[in-house]
Amino acid sequence: MDPVIVVGAGPVGLALALALADQDVPSVVLDETGGKEEIRPARSVVLRPDTAALAERLCGSGPGEEGARWSGWRSMRRRTEVRRLALGADEAPAPLHLPQHALTRALRAAADGRSLVRLVTESRLDTLEQDRSGVTAHTRGPSGTWWRGSYLVGCDGARSTVRKLLGIRFPGRTAVERHAVAALRAELPWPGEALLHRRPVFLPGTEEITARPLAEGVWRLDWLLPPRGDLVTPETLVARVRDTLGAWCGGTPPYELLDTGVHTLHHRLARSWRAERTFLAGDAAHLLGALGTQGVDEGLRDVDNLAWKLAFAWHGRASSALLDSYEDERRTAVAARLRAADQCLPILRSGGGLRTYLPGAARGHDQMLTDAHLGQGPLGAPPVYAHSALTPGGCPTRTAVATPEGAPVEDVRVTSPDGTGGLLRERLGRGLLVVLVAPGTGVWERRHWVGAGVMPRLAAAVEGLPVAAELLVTEGYPGAPAHSVLMVRPDGHLAAAFSGVRAEDLHAAACAVGGGSAPGSADDGHAKRRPGVAEERADPD
Incomplete structure (x- = not known):
């Protein structure tokens, strides 16, 4: 198949290209600028723990070198301090605050080192055409050029050319x-x-x-x-x-x-985020930012959700339903965020009224704003895809753990069958994760557990799944008894938890996460080619 065309080389477009490269999907990033970032310290971004972890994973060494993780949070009202929170490793998670140009520069440097990412500067999109097998795009620049891609993603900001060419409305406030x-x-x-x-x-x-x-x-x-x-x-x-x-x-x-x-700051939400083989992400799909919410934060969550679905489809392992789930999940989550902000704004910003006479009202308002800035509560917490079409159906071994289905999993320490260890979030972005809760594996030597108990059966079941998956074990997981099995999506959200190992249930769950269709259906039967670069041809003289 042809590469994915990414329009826009801001943080969202670059992060998407890197996330695709991690899953062996080539991309071409069309950048209408000359490739140099404007240095604006006053234009900064706040990344919450989930999006900061994604950025650091994509950048390798991480963009945090030019940012700061807050050691604490203070709230004052008039002359009085009303709240102080310690943040850090042993306290509440600390956001990462850095200039946007530093984040973009780190992502661009990482993209320059990836053979599957091609950055093309001074290329402004002006034409977009779709057919059954791909997308054709034309750019203006030093020389007019046509590009051919399997899919196209508009990450080109609030004035998105992609959105306008698709005729998608962008209503809001x-x-x-x-x-x-x-x-x-x-x-x-x-x-x-x-x-x-x-x-x-x-x-x-x-x-x-x-x-x-x-x-x-x-x-x-x-x-x-x-x-x-x-x-x-x-x-x-x-x-x-x-x-x-x-x-x-x-x-x-x-x-x-x-x-x-x-x-x-404006609040807007595109009417649709997918039109056949073209998608919107970041500011092209939504604008938000009031009450401490963060547009770049949500744009990176778009990337985390979309990249693995495009990768599954590009490799022929997914149905169109999987690609539809991007809009269903992300647009619903951002709409809920905007709705919460719109409901809170009149309460928090209007003077006088009932809030003057309600005991504790001011304290509750301060808590609401604190949660929004720190990435908690309805204005800031990572989304939960509770009603996703990708949630597996009922089966005899399904069970509940402390993490609800569709919510981000806890970043517990895990070990692979070859004995290498690390944190769960470090393994995301490349395929499904199947995690066995096996107390004792953290202290026993590998040879004592790799071939014992349910491990051989689970390894065989994971090997037979219809999509790529990695088997891991963990000493414990909140709310999960011994021998529970967690299936984790590539974006770190829990697909399902099982009590014990039953190959049929794991297979059915993996099919559901892939959109519920047989592998190979997403690309309408067209043969897949080796990764390369987008087809390019200059306009005739």
Whole structure:
């Protein structure tokens, strides 16, 4: 088959190309820019633990070298500190905060080292045609060029050309929130900790300020602006910086202003995310960002969900139903996120009213915002695909564990039959994972358990599955008794759990995760070719 065409070379497009390469699928990334990132420290992204792990896995050494993991979180209201949380390895998971250009640069460097990823700069899409066996795209640039791909994914941002060429509507709300933003280097009283300061007395009329640390003593400060306020001039923004730092530090400390801007946040959701062999992902499919939600975070979750499904289809191991599940799962999850934000906004942003008289209301609102910023609750937690069409049907050995079906699995320590160990999340992205809960395997020598108990039967069952799968064992898993078997999707979500080993149940579950059809059906019977690069031809003179 032809490579997958990825339109857009931002974090989402590059991450998708890398995730496909990890599964032996070639891609061509069409980048309308010259390939150089604009350095904007004030344009940063917050990656929650699941998306940070994905980015680090795709980049190899990881993008975290230019970012900061927060050591704590503080919430203040007026002059009073109302909450302080410790974050880190032994506490609540810490988000990773880094400039977006640093994330893009790390992903681009990783893509440059992959033979299955071809980056093409100065190539702007202007034509898209689909047929039964693939997609044909035309780009403008130094020389007009045609490309042929098996599938095409539009990761080309809020003004997506792919979405417009497909005629997909993009309804929603404009200017949901506005923020004045500054990136600066300074010493603040809480090094390494992020701060949410609501209704500060030193800036009358300001609803909220956030201070989030980056690497090397740099901070990003955001001031929530009135929806229809006056124009923010450089002078007024510098005044905000001085007043804020002065109040927090007991006098304005020395600081270096690195970057400023005004960010206007919109909420939009594309009507559909798939049209035959073409898909939308990232800002091309959704816009969100109010109340601490993160667009890049959700875009990387799109990648995690779509990449393995495209890979299964490209290798001829999936049905069209598997590709349909991308929109069903991801659009439903993002719609729920937007719906939660829209419901919370009037409560959190409107002044006065009932919330003035309800005991504990302000504390509950602070908790809601904290959860959103830290990747918890309805505004920030990883999605659960509870009603996915890929969930296996009933069978005699199905059982329940602490992780609901469709939810992300716990990152427990696992061991493969060859004796190599590591964390479960390190094994994601290449195929199904079948995990046996076997107490004692963490301390026994491999020769004592690899051929004992249910292992031989389970190994034979995994070998006979209709899709690629890796067998692993773990000392224990929350809520799972000994000899339970977990089937984990390539994106880290639990497909099903079983009590014991029954080959028929495992086979049926693997078929369900693959879309419920026989292998080879996704590509309409067309022969698969060796990985290569997209067919390219210059326009005739």
